[in-house]
Amino acid sequence: MTTPSASPARPGTRLAWRPLQRSTRVAIIGALAATVFYQLFLLNPAYRGPGWLWVTMLAAEGLTALHLVGTWWTILAHDDRSEPVNATVWRNRLLAGGEVPSIDVFITAYGEEPALVRRTVVAARDMDLAHRTFLLDDGDSDELRRIADEAGVGYLRRAGGAHAKAGNVNAGLARTDGEFVVIFDADHVPEPNFLISVLPHFQDPDVAFVQSPQSYTNNVNLVATGSGEAQRIFYELVCPGKNHFNAAFCVGTNVMFRRTALDSIGGIWTGSNSEDIWTSIELHKRGWKSIYVPQVLARGLAPQDVPSYLKQQLRWAGGGFEVLLRGRLFKRGSGLTIDQRLQYLFCGTHYLLSMAMLTFMLFPALYLLFALSPIRADGVVWAVHYLPFQATVLLVTWLQSGGFKLSAIVASIGAAPVHLRALGGVLLGRPAKWKVTNAGGDGTRSLWAVMPLVALLVLNVTAIVVGVLVMADPAPTWLSVGWAAMIVLILGRMILESVTGGRIRHHAAPPTASSPSDQPPAGAQPRPVAAAA
Numbered sequence: 001m002t003t004p005s006a007s008p009a010r011p012g013t014r015l016a017w018r019p020l021q022r023s024t025r026v027a028i029i030g031a032l033a034a035t036v037f038y039q040l041f042l043l044n045p046a047y048r049g050p051g052w053l054w055v056t057m058l059a060a061e062g063l064t065a066l067h068l069v070g071t072w073w074t075i076l077a078h079d080d081r082s083e084p085v086n087a088t089v090w091r092n093r094l095l096a097g098g099e100v101p102s103i104d105v106f107i108t109a110y111g112e113e114p115a116l117v118r119r120t121v122v123a124a125r126d127m128d129l130a131h132r133t134f135l136l137d138d139g140d141s142d143e144l145r146r147i148a149d150e151a152g153v154g155y156l157r158r159a160g161g162a163h164a165k166a167g168n169v170n171a172g173l174a175r176t177d178g179e180f181v182v183i184f185d186a187d188h189v190p191e192p193n194f195l196i197s198v199l200p201h202f203q204d205p206d207v208a209f210v211q212s213p214q215s216y217t218n219n220v221n222l223v224a225t226g227s228g229e230a231q232r233i234f235y236e237l238v239c240p241g242k243n244h245f246n247a248a249f250c251v252g253t254n255v256m257f258r259r260t261a262l263d264s265i266g267g268i269w270t271g272s273n274s275e276d277i278w279t280s281i282e283l284h285k286r287g288w289k290s291i292y293v294p295q296v297l298a299r300g301l302a303p304q305d306v307p308s309y310l311k312q313q314l315r316w317a318g319g320g321f322e323v324l325l326r327g328r329l330f331k332r333g334s335g336l337t338i339d340q341r342l343q344y345l346f347c348g349t350h351y352l353l354s355m356a357m358l359t360f361m362l363f364p365a366l367y368l369l370f371a372l373s374p375i376r377a378d379g380v381v382w383a384v385h386y387l388p389f390q391a392t393v394l395l396v397t398w399l400q401s402g403g404f405k406l407s408a409i410v411a412s413i414g415a416a417p418v419h420l421r422a423l424g425g426v427l428l429g430r431p432a433k434w435k436v437t438n439a440g441g442d443g444t445r446s447l448w449a450v451m452p453l454v455a456l457l458v459l460n461v462t463a464i465v466v467g468v469l470v471m472a473d474p475a476p477t478w479l480s481v482g483w484a485a486m487i488v489l490i491l492g493r494m495i496l497e498s499v500t501g502g503r504i505r506h507h508a509a510p511p512t513a514s515s516p517s518d519q520p521p522a523g524a525q526p527r528p529v530a531a532a533a
Contacts, residue, residue, distance in 0.1 A: 006167055009039065011182060019080050020075070020076070020078055020118045021399055021400060024396060024398075024399045024400040027396045027399050028072045028075070030395075031068070031389075031393055031395070032072070034391075035069070037385060037388065037389070038061075038385050038389040039061065039062070039385060039481040042057065042061055043223075046375055047375050048376065049372070049373050049374045050195055050372060050374070051421055053372055053374040054374045055354070056376070057359070057363070057375070060359040060360060061356070062502050063349065063410060064356050067349040067353055068393060069384075070258075070342065070345075070349070070387045071237075071238065071346065073239050074242060074245075074343065075236055075238065075241050076240040076241070076243060077245060078241045078243075079129075079152035079244060080240075084201075084204070085201040086203040087203050087467060088200070088201075089203075090126040090160070090200040090203050091199075091200040094200070095196065100129050100130045101133035101180070102131075102177070102179045103130070103180045103256075104131070104172075104176045104177075104180070105131050105132065105133045105181075105184070106134050106172050106181060106182065106183050106184075107120055107121055107133070107135050107186055108136050108138070108169060108184070108186060109136065109139060109141075109144055109186040110137075110138040110164075110165070110168070110182065110186075111150045112186040112187060114143045114147060114493070116186060117186045118151070118190055120184060120185075120186055120188065121148065121185065121190050122151055122194075123191075124153075124182075124184060124191045125151055126192060127192055127193075127194050128193055128194055128196050129195040131182075131195060132154060132176070132178065133151075133153040134154035134155070134156055135147070135171055136154060136157075136168050136169065136171070137156070138152065138157070138161055138164075140157055145157075146369055152154075153335035155361065156171065158171040159334060163275075163370050164273065164275075165275060165433060166268040166269060166270045167270060167273035169268045169275075170268050172269070173262065173267055176489070177259075178259065179259055179260075180199065180202065180256055180257065180258060180259065181254050181259055181262070181378060182256045182257075183252070183254075183256075185253040185300065187254065187300045187301045187511065188253045188254055188300035188511065189216070189298060189299055189300070189511040190254070190298040191297045193297070194212070194297045196212045197212075197274060197295060198212060198256045198293060198297065199256065201291045201293065202256075205443075205523060206287070206289045206384075207288070207290070207291055208258055208262075208283045208288035208289060208290060208415070209250055209255055209256060209257045209258065209261065209280075209283070209288075209291075210253045210255065210256050210290070210293055211232075211239075211248055211249070211254065211290065211291070211292050211449065212255070212292075212296070212297040212298065213239065213292075213295075213296055214251060214253065214254060214298075214300060215231075215232070215296040215299050215300070215357050216231065216301060216302040217299045217300070217301065217511045218301045218511075219302075219388070220304060221497065221499055221502040222344060222410060222493065223302070223303055223304060223305060223306055223308075224303065224502070225302075225408075226408045226409075226411025227302045227312075229301075229404055229407060230408045230411065230412060233401050233404060233408065235294070236294075236400075237311070237401055237402055239293065239294065239392045239395070242292065242335070243291065243292035244338070246284070246290060246339075246340065247284070247348075248280075248290045248291055248464070249276070249277050249280035250276040250280045250290075251276055252275070252276035252278055254298040257419035260417040261283055261288050262285075264288075265286065265383060266278070266285060266363065269281075269282055272322055272477075273315060273318065274316070274322060274329060275387035276319075277321070277344075277347065278322075281323070284335070284340055285335035285336055286335060287335060298511075299511035301390050301511060304502050305447055305498075305501055305502040306444075306450060306497055307449045307498070308444065309415070309447050310418045311423075313415040313418050314419075314421065314422050315355075316351075317351040317419040318425060318440075320348045320350060320351040320425055321351060321352075321426040323344055323347055324347070324349070325348070326426075327344060328345050329345055351419045354412075354419035355416075355419070355421060355423070356486050358410075358416050358420060358456075361413075361456055361460070361487050362459075364463060364481075365459050365463035366479050367476065367477075367480045368463035368466055368467030368481065368484065369466055369467070371472070373476070379475045379476055380475075382479070383479075383504045409490070410493050410494055411461050411494070413455060413491070413494070414450070414491070414497075417453065420527045445498070445499055445500065447495075447498065448532050449498055450495050450498040453494055453495050454491075456491055457495065460484040460485075460491075461484075461488055461489050463480075464481050464484050464485060467481055467484075479484060
């Protein structure tokens, strides 16, 4: 057994949260007041437009308000608690050379570039604390077998590929026996201090898993930057609050499990392509605890082209809708607390926001082409009620996250049609098949992937032209033209990104935690590793 080195975090490693700002609390109170003010305006019969259109807007705005209130409630729950004393004591004992429980580290691979897998394998192998590393190859790659052999780690493959990643991990569990199990995606490179940072939180015997955030390093174009920024906001603002409610859920990578907890539910959940969140639900139902460690301990790659990004969003949205529609979150006797039920509910409503967004993108065209409006009010009255609501929503995020990039908004709106497709698949019982995102793709160009966006763009451009030519009421017409023009700019930027393949502004530095060699570290005496075909 090796003595762990007290490796500090590398320069650039940061906590994935900011202490809750007093200004954020004030902004949330203001946002709640603005939300109520705007909702009362929408409900006022004096401003009601055509019934069917008014009800549609109420549904979209009501859903938006519900999710925002839930998000603010979650943010406010973050109390910046320090880790338990027992966890700190165990960490110090481990750093002093104390006995380390058996740990198996799994790296799941399926078609990723060998060089990318090699970086992750070597970094995982070289983490502090004694452990065994296994490359779980679902792609039957002899090249990956060679990489594992050269790095001195275990190599496991299986026949059939049933249940995709969940089946791959379960096959690894069946052929290993470590007391704790760590899972990394092939494109997420761990820091040397990952194990020493995470393991001590298992000092509580009721803790089933400890999750650390995803962090992307390849901010090279709009898609990569936008998806990475959205993830950053989630892990910095929302996850610390979920941790307060014992509702932090597994995100599939950068996570450590207690094996006995997984054994209690029969391993990683295989009834869904979103195995991570369903595994979390099953563990929480049985009374297990989860912990979110708000420290960046692994770095990965975001999708670098629109098709890869949309494929990722299709899978994630499908998982969220499955939980929302089939999770039976409010069934009596489920074992979940009220707080946990609500937190899982918000996972689904997050993707439902895309339905509201698509609705909002149709409203200006309906007015400019057909003089239809859900609200009968002049532009000034509408602006007085709406703009404070929208401004305070953005202000909360800006204050607590230290600012955000507009690319996150563009990427989010660009994924809305895919989220609708995911909802349809779940309703029809035909969820999308599991496919590897292949983060850091080769810049695939595609117009077909964004055809729904093209249709929306053409609709709004046509509406702008028609509205200007037949203008009857200047004030609402120009308001609708401005709204439609903003939609055109956002959609056009996403379409351009897709047809150009997401042009790289500069070469992305591969995610790396150190500068490791392919050879095992001198003096290392890992437990025996079995390489099996």
